[in-house]
Amino acid sequence: MYLHLYRNDQDDKEHLAMVFGNAIASQSLAAYRPDDTPSSRLLRGAGHQQSHFFGGTMLLGNSNKGSVGENSAERENLGPGDTIPLVRVHSECFTGETAWSNRCDCGDQLTAAARLICQSTTPHGVIVYLRQEGRGIGLENKLRAYNLQDQGADTVEANQRLGFGADDRTYGVATSILCDLGLDGETGIRLLTNNPDKVAGIRGPQDQVKVREVLTMKPSACKGKTEGAESLAPVELLAYLQTKIQKFGHTIEL
Numbered sequence: 001m002y003l004h005l006y007r008n009d010q011d012d013k014e015h016l017a018m019v020f021g022n023a024i025a026s027q028s029l030a031a032y033r034p035d036d037t038p039s040s041r042l043l044r045g046a047g048h049q050q051s052h053f054f055g056g057t058m059l060l061g062n063s064n065k066g067s068v069g070e071n072s073a074e075r076e077n078l079g080p081g082d083t084i085p086l087v088r089v090h091s092e093c094f095t096g097e098t099a100w101s102n103r104c105d106c107g108d109q110l111t112a113a114a115r116l117i118c119q120s121t122t123p124h125g126v127i128v129y130l131r132q133e134g135r136g137i138g139l140e141n142k143l144r145a146y147n148l149q150d151q152g153a154d155t156v157e158a159n160q161r162l163g164f165g166a167d168d169r170t171y172g173v174a175t176s177i178l179c180d181l182g183l184d185g186e187t188g189i190r191l192l193t194n195n196p197d198k199v200a201g202i203r204g205p206q207d208q209v210k211v212r213e214v215l216t217m218k219p220s221a222c223k224g225k226t227e228g229a230e231s232l233a234p235v236e237l238l239a240y241l242q243t244k245i246q247k248f249g250h251t252i253e254l
């Protein structure tokens with residue numbers, strides 16, 4: 001895996017691209033510069049052996065062909081013929097990824113994305129990790145929002161009570177990173193997400209990034225529920241997902 005660090009002129013954050021496989025490379029960061037030293041190159045990225053622990057159990061849900069609107073059957077594995085790069089654009093979530101919170105599926109999604117990309121015989125994909133903690137409101141405000149959720153607000157109402165939008169994220173930086181990684185060609189990408197706003201945002205205003213297929217992700221906690229039976233998923237997680245379905249139009253069936 002190669003890890004690229006992107007600085008940008010739109011926010012003061014350092015966003016990351018975790019590149020799997022040798023076929024994808026940053027055009028700007030990997031390019032030779034006459035004044036390059038080993039340490040200056042180091043600041044622009046580094047390679048490492050990826051962990052063998054990709055034990056996430058996220059399922060792929062419905063597969064919606066982005067450009068033609070078809071649905072295909074649910075499937076757990078991507079076939080060997082899937083040569084279009086698999087992409088996850090993921091927003092930072094300290095609580096879900098590092099502190100194992102039950103209130104969201106972010107940690108599960110991050111691990112599952114890596115596992116899914118590595119499932120192919122030749123891994124070919126990227127996780128763009130955007131520093132957009134709390135849907136853009138930052139960790140401190142997200143913790144305030146948690147406390148409002150404990151008083152009965154859903155995740156959208158909590159943001160709004162704090163004076164923020166329901167979702168303050170934009171995806172221009174992600175689009176630029178994908179273009180820099182050479183993923184703006186006709187081949188396009190397959191995007192792992194349940195979020196229709198994210199799909200539209202990543203395509204960009206001129207449809208720079210061609211999203212050929214949208215693969216939804218179902219949390220492992222929601223796996224194996226039989227029709228009519230109660231879900232075994234934590235109540236907080238179900239409430240979080242239901243709010244995303246109802247208020248953001250997320251395309252996931254619980």
Ligand SMILES: Nc1nc2c(ncn2[C@@H]2O[C@H](COP(=O)(O)OP(=O)(O)OP(=O)(O)O)[C@@H](O)[C@H]2O)c(=O)[nH]1
Nearest residue numbers: 090091092093104132133134135145155193194195
């Ligand atoms: N404000 C707020 N943000 C949250 C809460 N729970 C998780 N988040 C943030 O929500 C964002 C989730 O990001 P993603 O998983 O990339 O995206 P998504 O919009 O859920 O869409 P998917 O691609 O389907 O996962 C992260 O920035 C989390 O930090 C919450 O209770 N309140």
